[in-house]
Amino acid sequence: MTVVNNVLHQDFAAYPKFGVLQGVKVFVTGTNIAGPFAACLMAEMGAQVVQAEMPKIPCQTRGTYSWAQNHRNCYAITLNAATARGKELFLKGIEWADIWIEAGRPGGYEKRGLSDEVCWEHNKKLSIVHVSGYGQFGPYKDKASYDVSGQAMGGYMYMNGVSPTSGPLKVNPYLSDYVTAYNTCIVALAGYIHAKNFGEGDSCDVAQYDNMFRLMDNFPAKWFNKGGIPGPGEPVPERTGNKADMACCFSFYDTKDGSAIFVGMTGVGPVERGYPIIGMPAPSAEEGAEIPIGCTGLPLFDPRGAKAEKLMEEFCAARTAAELEKIFDEAGIPNQRAYGPADILADPQFEARENIVEWEDTVYGPMKGIGITNRFTKNPSKIVASAPCLGEHNREIFKLWGFSDADIDDMYAKGEVATWDAATTAKVKLLKEWGFFWDPERQAKRIGLE
Amino acid sequence: MKVFHNALSQRFTEYPQFGVLRGVKVFLTATNIAAPFAGSLMAEMGAQVLRVEAPNIACTSRGTTMCAQQHRNEYSITLNTATKRGQELFMKGIEWADIWIEASRPGSYDKRGLTDEACWAVNPKLAIVHVSGYGQFGPYKDKASYDVSGQAMGGYMYVNGMSPTSSPMKVNPSLSDYMTAYNACICALAGHIHALKWGEGDSCDIAQYEHMFKLLENYPSVWFNKGYPKAGEPVPYRTGNKHDVSACFSFYDTKDGSAIFVGMVGQGPTARGFPMIGMPAPGSDEKVPGCPEGADTVDGKCTGYPLFDPRGARADALLEKFCAERTAAELEKIFEEASIPCQKVFGPEDILNDPQFEARENIAEWEDQVYGPMKGIGVINKFKKHPSDIVCAAPLFGEHNREVFKIWGLSDAEIDDMYAKGEAAQWSAADTARNKMLKEWGYFWDPERQAKRIGLE
Numbered sequence: 001m002t003v004v005n006n007v008l009h010q011d012f013a014a015y016p017k018f019g020v021l022q023g024v025k026v027f028v029t030g031t032n033i034a035g036p037f038a039a040c041l042m043a044e045m046g047a048q049v050v051q052a053e054m055p056k057i058p059c060q061t062r063g064t065y066s067w068a069q070n071h072r073n074c075y076a077i078t079l080n081a082a083t084a085r086g087k088e089l090f091l092k093g094i095e096w097a098d099i100w101i102e103a104g105r106p107g108g109y110e111k112r113g114l115s116d117e118v119c120w121e122h123n124k125k126l127s128i129v130h131v132s133g134y135g136q137f138g139p140y141k142d143k144a145s146y147d148v149s150g151q152a153m154g155g156y157m158y159m160n161g162v163s164p165t166s167g168p169l170k171v172n173p174y175l176s177d178y179v180t181a182y183n184t185c186i187v188a189l190a191g192y193i194h195a196k197n198f199g200e201g202d203s204c205d206v207a208q209y210d211n212m213f214r215l216m217d218n219f220p221a222k223w224f225n226k227g228g229i230p231g232p233g234e235p236v237p238e239r240t241g242n243k244a245d246m247a248c249c250f251s252f253y254d255t256k257d258g259s260a261i262f263v264g265m266t267g268v269g270p271v272e273r274g275y276p277i278i279g280m281p282a283p284s285a286e287e288g289a290e291i292p293i294g295c296t297g298l299p300l301f302d303p304r305g306a307k308a309e310k311l312m313e314e315f316c317a318a319r320t321a322a323e324l325e326k327i328f329d330e331a332g333i334p335n336q337r338a339y340g341p342a343d344i345l346a347d348p349q350f351e352a353r354e355n356i357v358e359w360e361d362t363v364y365g366p367m368k369g370i371g372i373t374n375r376f377t378k379n380p381s382k383i384v385a386s387a388p389c390l391g392e393h394n395r396e397i398f399k400l401w402g403f404s405d406a407d408i409d410d411m412y413a414k415g416e417v418a419t420w421d422a423a424t425t426a427k428v429k430l431l432k433e434w435g436f437f438w439d440p441e442r443q444a445k446r447i448g449l450e
Numbered sequence: 451m452k453v454f455h456n457a458l459s460q461r462f463t464e465y466p467q468f469g470v471l472r473g474v475k476v477f478l479t480a481t482n483i484a485a486p487f488a489g490s491l492m493a494e495m496g497a498q499v500l501r502v503e504a505p506n507i508a509c510t511s512r513g514t515t516m517c518a519q520q521h522r523n524e525y526s527i528t529l530n531t532a533t534k535r536g537q538e539l540f541m542k543g544i545e546w547a548d549i550w551i552e553a554s555r556p557g558s559y560d561k562r563g564l565t566d567e568a569c570w571a572v573n574p575k576l577a578i579v580h581v582s583g584y585g586q587f588g589p590y591k592d593k594a595s596y597d598v599s600g601q602a603m604g605g606y607m608y609v610n611g612m613s614p615t616s617s618p619m620k621v622n623p624s625l626s627d628y629m630t631a632y633n634a635c636i637c638a639l640a641g642h643i644h645a646l647k648w649g650e651g652d653s654c655d656i657a658q659y660e661h662m663f664k665l666l667e668n669y670p671s672v673w674f675n676k677g678y679p680k681a682g683e684p685v686p687y688r689t690g691n692k693h694d695v696s697a698c699f700s701f702y703d704t705k706d707g708s709a710i711f712v713g714m715v716g717q718g719p720t721a722r723g724f725p726m727i728g729m730p731a732p733g734s735d736e737k738v739p740g741c742p743e744g745a746d747t748v749d750g751k752c753t754g755y756p757l758f759d760p761r762g763a764r765a766d767a768l769l770e771k772f773c774a775e776r777t778a779a780e781l782e783k784i785f786e787e788a789s790i791p792c793q794k795v796f797g798p799e800d801i802l803n804d805p806q807f808e809a810r811e812n813i814a815e816w817e818d819q820v821y822g823p824m825k826g827i828g829v830i831n832k833f834k835k836h837p838s839d840i841v842c843a844a845p846l847f848g849e850h851n852r853e854v855f856k857i858w859g860l861s862d863a864e865i866d867d868m869y870a871k872g873e874a875a876q877w878s879a880a881d882t883a884r885n886k887m888l889k890e891w892g893y894f895w896d897p898e899r900q901a902k903r904i905g906l907e
Contacts (some may be wrong), residue, residue, distance in 0.1 A: 020637075020644040020652050045640050065671035116834065135832070138809035144791055148701070148711040152795045153806075157701075157709070159622045162612055167703045168795045170691050171621050172609045173667040182632040187470075187831050189639040190495050194470040194836060196646045202470050205832040210812045213801070214830045217483075217623040218516035221826035223798035224813065225515065226895040232706040232777070236797070242620050252598070252607075254617045258682050260607065262598040262620075336598050338607040338618040341673035342681070344663070349603075352588035355660050356674065368674035373664045374637050375586075375655040377566065379644060438676045 002354035002371055008362050010385040012050075012075055012396050019046020020379045024192065027093040028052065029081070030103030031059035033174055034145070034208060035131040036070070037181035038101055038188060043073035044372060044381040050075045050093060050397065051388075055418035058390045062420075063429030063436070068361040069369040071387035077398070078391040078417045081112055085416055092401035094119045094126060098195070099188045103131040106141045116203040127191030128203035129184050135207035145208060150176025154212025159219060161239030168239070179215065180208045248298050248305035249274070252338070253316035261316060261324050264334035265308075266297035273331045278315045280308050362386045363422045363431070365446050391419035422447035452811035452828050458819050460842040462500075462525055462853050469496020470836045474642065477543045478502065479531075480553035481509035483624055484595070484658060485581040486520070487631035488551055488638060493523035494829055494838040500525045500543065500854065501845075505875035508847045512877075513886025513893070518818040519826040521844035527855070528848040528875050531562055535873055542858035544569045544576060548645070549638045553581040556591045566653040577641030578653035579634050585657035595658060600626025604662025609669055611688030618688070629665065630658045697755045697762030698723070701795070702773035710773060710781050713791035714765075715754035722788045724748060727768040729761075738764055819843045820879045820888070822903050848876035879904035 010016075017023075024047040028039040036051060036059070043049040051071065053059055055078040061067040079093075080086040091114075094100060100119065102109060109115065119126055130136055133145020134153075143149070148170065151157050156176070157168035187204040195201040213220070219238065223229050230236050237245065242252035242260060249265035265274040275291060276282045283291045290304060298305030316324055321337040328335040337343075344350055357371030372381045394417050398408050411417040426432060426449050437443040460466070467473075474497040478489040481503065493499040501521065503509055505528040511517045530536040541564075544550060550569065552559065559565065569576055580586055583595020584603075593599070598620065601607050606626070607618035637654040645651040663670070669687065672678070679685050686694065691701035691709060698714035714723040721732050730736035733750030741760040748761065755762030773781055778794040785792035794800070801807055814828030829838045851874050855865050868874040883889060883906050894900040 020640045020654075022644075023647055024643065041636060042640075064668060065675070066668035069668065069671055134806055135810050138806045140806040146711070146713070146791070146793070148793050152701070152709075152711055152793045153800075153804075155796050155798070155801050157795045158797045162619070165707075167691070167707065167709045168701075168797075169612075170701055171625075172687060172689075173665075173669065175621075175625075175665075178665050178667075179629070179632070182629070182636065183831065185636050186491060186632065186639065187495075187833070189636065189643060190470045190492075191833070193474060193639060193643060193646065194472070196643070197473055200835075202836050203834040204470075205834075207810065207830070209806070210810060210830040213807075213812055214827055215623075215625075215628050216827060217628075218514060218519060218826070219623065220798070220801070220813065221515035221519055221824065224802060224825035225821075229798045232708070234707075238622065240622075242617070252602070252618075252620055258615075258617060260602075260617045260619075262596070262602055264596070334594055334596070336596070336602045338602040339605050340608045340618075340681075340685070341605070341670070341678035344605050344670070345674065347603075349584055349588045349590040349659070350663075353585055353657065353660055355663055356670065364675075367671060369668075369671040370664055370666065373657070373660040374633065376637075376641070377653040377655075378650070379652050 001368065002357045004357050004359040004383045006072070006359045006383050006385050008360060008386045009392065012393050012400065015048045016384050017046070018379065018382050018384070019044070020376055021045040021047035022379065024048070024099070025097045026050070026099045026101065027097035028101045029090070030101060030131065032061060033177035034180040035101050035103030035184060037178065038129070038184035040070045040074065041181070041185050044383070046379065046381070048075070049073065050077060050393070052077050052079050052093065053390060054078065054080055055391070055415060058420070062390060063363065063425050063431055065367070065369065068364055068367060068387045072359065072383050073385050074388060075393045075397065076388035076391060077394050080416060081109065081114060083416055085411060087112065087114065089398065089401065090114060091122050095122050096401070097123070097126060098192055099127045099129070101129045101131065101184060101188060106130070106132050106136045120201065124200050125195040126201040127188055127195055128201060129188045129191070129206055130203065131180060131184050131206045133208045135210065136205040147174045147177045150180060150208035150212040153209040155216055155220070156212045158236065159216065159238045161236065162241035164235035164237050164239050166239060176208050176212050180206060180211050183211050246299055248300045248309040249312050250297065253313055255316050255321040255324060256318060257320040259321040259338050259340070261321050261335055261337040263312065263316070263328060265312070268294055268296055270333045271295050271297055274333045275308065277327065277331060278308070278311045280311055357383065359383050360386060362389055363425050363447065364437070365443055389420050389422060389425060391417060394419055423449045451808070451825065452814050454814055454816040454840040456522070456816045456840050457842045458817060459845070459849065462850055462857065465498045466841045467496070468836065468839050468841065469494070470833055471495040471497035472836065474498070474549070475547045476500065476549045476551070476638070477547035478551050480551060480581065482511060483627035484630040485551050485553035485634055487628060488634035489524065490520045491631070491635050494840070496836070496838070498525070499523065500527065500547070502543065503528050503847065504530050505848070505872060506530070508877070512847055513820065513882045513888055515821065515824065515826065515893070518821055518824060518844050522816065522840050523842050524845055525850045525854065526845035526848055527851050530873055531559070531564060533873055535868060537562065537564065539855065539858060540564060541572055545572050547573070547576060548642050549577045549579070551579045551581065551634055551638055556580070556582050556586040570651065574650050575645040576651040577638055577645055578651065579638045579641070579656060580653065581630060581634050581656045583658045585660065586655040597624045597627045600630060600658035600662040603659040605666055605669070606662045608685065609666065609687040611685065612690040614684035614686050614688050616688060626658050626662050630656065630661050633661050695756050697757045697759070697766040698769050699754065700766070702770055704773050704778040704781060705775060706777040708778040708797070709795045710778050711793040712769060712773070712785060714769065717751060717753055719790045720752050720754055723790045724765065726784070726788065727765065727772045729765050729768060740764065814840060816840050817843060819846055820882050820904065821894070822900055846877050846879060846882060848874060851876055880906045
């Protein structure tokens with residue numbers, strides 16, 4: 001566990017210089033994961049990220065651990081682009097930014113006169129990304145977007161399931177949202193590079209469903225060239241759960257203690273050393289030997305392969321994951337058991353790479369969670385500040401953008417902007433009542449919650 | 451289906467100018483997916499991607515439709531950095547590139563004197579990305595890397611499974627490899643941005659396992675702050691297609707062996723949907739069977755229930771039954787007419803016939819050198835001014851050796867010598883088919899025509 005000494009609040013004007021993306025400015029208008037998490041990735045690499053939320057509709061993830069973890073290093077303001085003042089603020093953000101990421105309904109900004117072209121009139125170098133479930137055009141563009149839009153429509157669920165005769169299966173947690181965020185980050189940076197190289201930005205239309213479709217490897221090529229697509233209700237051969245679809249002894253196997261371990265008993269060495277362990281005959285040079293010398297493994301459709309597979313299943317089911325890991329490690333047979341929380345917490349590799357961190361959150365106080373991945377040599381990524389509260393940087397940023405204290409007071413009075421402190425967050429989101437706190441008395445007291 | 455009129459082969463010196471990454475040069479020494487696919491993504495956006503394989507070890511994916519699809523627009527050379535000439539050529543690549551991505555065993559380039567620092571000595575602006583299963587340091591750094599390293603060790607499998615008492619489950623296809631590639635692409639572009647802005651590159655160490663860990667959302671915070679199940683106890687996050695809290699907000703199996711997501715939550719969907727599945731209409735006096743008094747009617751302002759509320763459990767069971775008795779297409783029609791959010795699970799037929807896939811040109815037909823005209827995944831991410839494109843087929847193994855090596859200062863005689871010594875290698879389309887048994891193993895969908903097209907006897 002690495003303890004990070006971050007600040008709870010950071011001034012917009014005093015953003016620390018670190019990371020490969022230092023000096024890059026990102027403006028995000030969008031909630032949940034698919035758009036914003038792209039900016040969170042950039043914030044860890046040193047980009048300065050301003051996330052705008054609606055004063056009356058904060059991001060749904062506000063108050064969750066996920067907000068506290070994913071929005072570290074970010075700044076928060078509120079604005080409503082449907083009002084005249086909101087538009088003014090929005091365009092200030094556009095002028096300030098290198099990158100703008102939005103995830104509203106397709107056409108929502110255009111309807112308000114905030115088209116890409118208008119943005120480029122204010123900032124021709126702006127790199128724009130529009131994120132949605134189904135894209136900015138096409139017959140489904142107005143459908144509401146969920147994580148499942150990508151997983152289900154992209155064909156990804158079709159590929160997953162415990163057996164060819166079981167139903168399709170979704171993947172946890174929010175795979176399509178996260179993949180879309182990664183993709184959004186890529187195209188935002190690519191657009192920015194274009195602006196750097198050629199002096200003008202571009203705008204990119206990212207759809208969740210086609211992102212997931214992009215990850216389907218060679219399956220669409222198989223289906224659409226070779227055919228043989230199963231009819232409705234017919235078994236779907238791609239759904240093999242933890243099993244490889246071809247090779248024997250090259251899968252995940254259930255263990256005695258309810259976990260699973262991957263074993264890769266293929267290749268001359270692993271077959272030679274491994275087959276006797278699970279009760280298969282050792283490879284032999286004798287004529288008519290069941291397993292000839294030099295065997296690198298067998299397909300499942302070969303009866304010997306099916307036999308080896310069954311023996312392997314039985315071998316693993318009779319032992320714990322830790323026992324199996326020891327046996328296979330000693331025999332030099334590639335294996336990897338499925339880690340759970342206890343494994344992760346106790347693991348020396350996670351420790352050496354500082355993957356688990358403790359930092360201080362404005363709402364929760366000191367808390368543990370996912371740390372920095374991706375180690376840059378010269379410009380390391382950092383956690384410098386807590387995730388901000390709703391509208392925490394309204395006043396500072398709006399003043400920098402030319403508004404007076406009186407203007408800003410007026411916005412608050414009219415409900416055009418809003419701010420929550422830590423206690424408000426806890427009250428609105430029922431953090432104490434719904435058991436979000438792990439040490440409720442101390443955590444409530446820390447933020448002055450009665 | 452979008453048909454691309456791509457070239458089969460393209461000259462290194464005549465790389466077409468397109469895309470947001472026009473002018474960005476990427477040098478890639480890696481095989482399989484986790485690193486190379488990062489290059490594929492950049493090549494679609496117009497970057498010039500030069501991919502390197504060892505002359506005696508072609509990428510194992512060579513000859514597959516995956517290779518044909520994922521390496522469009524790229525260039526291919528072979529070199530062996532264990533030889534002196536290989537090292538010279540490697541450094542030429544480093545001088546040429548803006549980005550270098552590699553995925554060898556940690557430390558193997560260092561061992562040959564090809565350290566990050568040696569690379570920066572010839573190209574201070576180079577953005578370097580090292581991809582591996584477990585990272586460039588730490589006790590496991592020398593372990594071989596697989597897709598499963600990320601899925602299993604990153605904790606991702608732990609949160610997937612059919613039910614709390616079933617075992618952890620891996621995700622298809624090669625999730626950890628693909629996610630690592632996306633991440634590698636981000637780090638490469640970020641490093642390149644640093645070089646563009648500040649004049650010097652950086653080097654990034656990416657590990658598959660920690661990258662999958664990064665995707666675990668709030669689970670690590672839940673576990674490490676609040677606690678987690680002990681070994682052998684049920685794992686509550688494994689809920690298969692079910693939402694872990696909300697009733698009527700999950701995937702439901704259909705009569706025809708598919709599944710459909712139904713989001714019957716919120717006042718409107720509940721008011722319209724509950725009577726359809728056999729629940730009392732919100733606001734009516736009708737009782738929900740089997741519920742305790744006082745909590746046995748549905749309030750007029752009901753927005754849905756959690757599964758632990760008996761009404762929620764009942765509604766969810768009724769919705770399960772409703773879906774199990776109908777096909778996905780029937781259900782889609784019913785729920786769409788009632789304005790209840792739903793999404794059926796698409797299979798190949800749905801994808802092929804879908805107007806949204808069609809409108810966004812997600813399925814492409816292009817011409818591959820080995821396979822000929824073929825269909826597969828097209829271009830996603832629609833840029834307004836500088837669209838991504840498929841300009842050329844995936845290159846054959848070593849296809850650009852001679853052209854590129856000559857630009858880097860070798861003579862034809864020297865290149866002949868390299869081929870003679872096995873320091874460079876090249877496959878024609880027919881060689882690829884022969885080496886990879888494409889005809890024998892049923893890779894061709896029209897074997898006679900496809901074999902004939904590439905002159906295979």
